[in-house]
Amino acid sequence: MTELWPIVTAFCALAALFVVGLPMIWRRKLEGETVDDWLAVRRTETSDELLLSDAQLRVWDDKETENSAQAKADSITSASSRPGYQVALAGLIVLATIVLYDRLGAYEDVQITRSIASLDEATPTDVTALIARIEARSVERPGNLDYQSLLGEYYVATGNAAGALERFEAILAEAPNAPDVLGRAAQAEFVAEGQVLTERARKRAEQALAGDPRQKSALATLAMGSFGAERYQEAIGYMRVLRDLEIPGSEGHQLMISAIAEAESRLSSAGATEVVSETTAAEATKAAVTVTVSLPVGVDESALAGQTVFVIARPAGSAARMPTAVTRIPANSWPLTVSLSDANSMAGQKLSALAKVDLEVQVSPSGQPGLNNASFTGALRGVLVDSNSVAKVTIRAISQ
Known part of the structure; x- marks a missing residue:
């Protein structure tokens, strides 16, 4: 606030000057009408004593009227120029400024943004102080979703899963279909419940994947939940998607490879009749869906x-939007021909296990x-x- 106070003080002083100081020097004399000039002209035009006497009487009457009007104006001016009124008005302006800033001011938001921008140079004490400021500000501005998101991420990083869940739920109240928030809320609830995948967390994670099939938090939550429930085949499916999202050779990529190997080992030890290895997954392409995507009439492919x-396959007639298989290709030339098989399946599912699917192109x-x-x-x-048939889909523009 040290930068703000000089500015506020200067503006309040300027307002007080206009309200209190200037009225004391901006005095205007109120002059009434007079017939002096008219009398002087008439004197040169006539020497009639009667007319002169009558004119003099009118002059005196006008003088009395003028003096009365001036006295009345002086009384009004002095009443409106009393310092007490101006001081009270200046105080009211200052009070209104403080109240309006308290309700509408964004200076604290600006300071928080600056602190966040310089986090690379911040000490742990600075970070703790910044989080305290954001927490206080989020109470004053509960509708600021950026603050809720920042606090949620911080709580996740510091192990406060319950606090993170509370923040993510506040965001979901405003944006209930945001895939990233749904995924993070599911992950926070999973951790808060002691690594147990609750029904609500599962539904949120699946809803997140319906909106974004590559939402990492949702994939990780379902993978860990399935692994903990000993549904290793399902866990492997989620883990493979996560692995493919990581940069080859990176720490995350290696971690997923290790997790997949562990899940396959446990699946084999559990006496599974079939372990779907990478080779098996690559070979499972006999059952497939081939679709040709065309542009509508009048649309140039250069547009x-x-x-x-994105070509998405879901179980036929299903109300759930959780994809069974997804593929993405660049829109280089039209029409496009795309094939979906078990190699494109997601989250431990198999396209070959379905007789019919509903296709969606985005x-x-x-x-x-x-x-x-x-x-x-x-x-x-x-x-x-x-694999022997080819479906045809003509896309249409979405009305904005």
Whole structure:
């Protein structure tokens, strides 16, 4: 606040000057009408004593009227110029300024933003103080979702899963379909419940994947929940998606490889009749869905250059939006022909286990999945899972 007070003081002093000081020097004399000039003219025009006498009487009457009006004006001016009124008005201006800033001011938000920008140079004490300021500010501004998100991430990093869940739920109250928030809320609840995947956490994670099939928090939550429940085949599916999202050779990539190996080992030890290895997954391409995606009439393919096409398969007739298989390709040339197989399946599911699927096509300018990010979309229901047939979908523009 040290930067703000000089500015506030200067503006309040300026307001007081206008309200208190200037009225004391801006006095205007009120002059009434007079017939002196008219009398002087008439004197030169006539020497009639009667007319002169009558004119003099009128002059005296006008003088009395003028003096009375001036006295009245002086009394009004002096009353409006009493210092007490101006001082009270100046105080009211200062009070109103303080109240308005308290309700609408954003100086503290600016200071918090500056502190966040300089976090690289901050000490642990500085970080703790900043979090305390954000917590206090979030109480004053409960609708600020950025503060809720920052606190949620901080609580996750510091092991306060219950606190993080509370913050993410506050965001979900305003944005109930945000995939990243749904995924983080599911993960926080999973940790807060002692590594137990509750029904609500599972539904939130699946809803997050329906909006964004590559939402890491949701994938990790379902993977750990399935692993803990000894559903190793399902866990392996989620882990493979997570592995493919990591940069090859990175720490996260190696961690997923180790986790997949551990899950496959436990699956084998449990007496599973079949362990789906990488080779098996690569070979499971006989059952597939092939779809040709075409542009609508009148749309030039250059208008979609550089955009990303998502082809999504779900169980036929299912109300859930959890994908069974997903593939993405660049929109280079039209029409596009895409094949979906078990190699594109997600989260331990198998496309080959379904007889029919519903297909959805999304064209995304940003490269992010989800109807909210799509400029064109198309759908086809009840498509047979058969590598010998080709389904055809014509996309349409989404009305903005």
